[in-house]
Amino acid sequence: MQEIIARMRAKKQDEGFTLIELLVVVVIIGVLVAIAVPVYLNYRQGAADKSAQSDVRGAVSAVEQFYTDNGNAYPAADVTVDNSAGATSSKELATGSAQKFTVSDKTTLQYHLSTDKLSYKLCAVNAGGSKKYYLYDSSKGGSVAASTAITTANFATCG
Template identity: 60%
Template sequence: MQNVIDRLVAKQDEIRAKQDDKGFTLIELLVVVVIIGVLVAIAVPVYLNYRQGAADKSAQSDVRGAISAVEQYYTSNNNTFPATSSNFTSGGSSITLAKQTNGVDGTITVSDKTKLTYLLNADNSYTICAMNDGGTKGKVYVYKSASGGSVGVGDSTVKVTATGCS
């Protein structure tokens, strides 16, 4: 009996050896699909966080650029700040804070999807704030010239609207 089983196993091995197996088994394909799924599940949220962070940094950078433009305007125009203008929404273009009076017009280049607001306060200080539609929802970067310092994240005194902040 063992002899018959051995011959059948040998015959089956011989048939398998003659067959030209090419390709992958279903199990191998499923393993590859699962691995790709895990990698995508990890990579997509990380990528979205990078994009959101870049948009936030873009808004912060726009505030810094606006500070430079306002201060340059102030210095070149007899120590006067530009008057408050309406809220600016710009997609990668330049905006002008005020008309040129002495060679400097306070031009600011604003990044794509950034909303920037410049406000001249009653005490002759100014506030600049910006937010980016692609950034963290509700995150506004603010600079208040009265307190100076660096560009900070908005606090409870900053009112955020669909077109900017005040």
């Protein structure tokens, strides 16, 4: 009988974790969270920047389709699509046009026709991203790239 009581006492002493073991686990979890949160936020900013780039690419397609459908003429009026508040997501290139600019959440996109009416610029920025401005210049062609020449002050003309 004493052997059974001794085993029960030994069992009671072995149950659970010590305070030190629990503190070590909490510290390890804290370190992992401290590493993971900034990485996650960087991924979100990168995704927002990619959505602004994608919106510019989509707008290039819409402008070129408009050009083809309207006797080789680009839309005459500048167009701004501001979806920074999430209210408006698309806007016609011109009155009655089938082509529209569609933008992602928190993105502002600007279309600007050059004075000679032979080329145009498209630029966009996403408020949820790194605040980089992305530009496409039809006179140069190429791909959509980040532009350091564009600021809030000259966004209406895409730099």
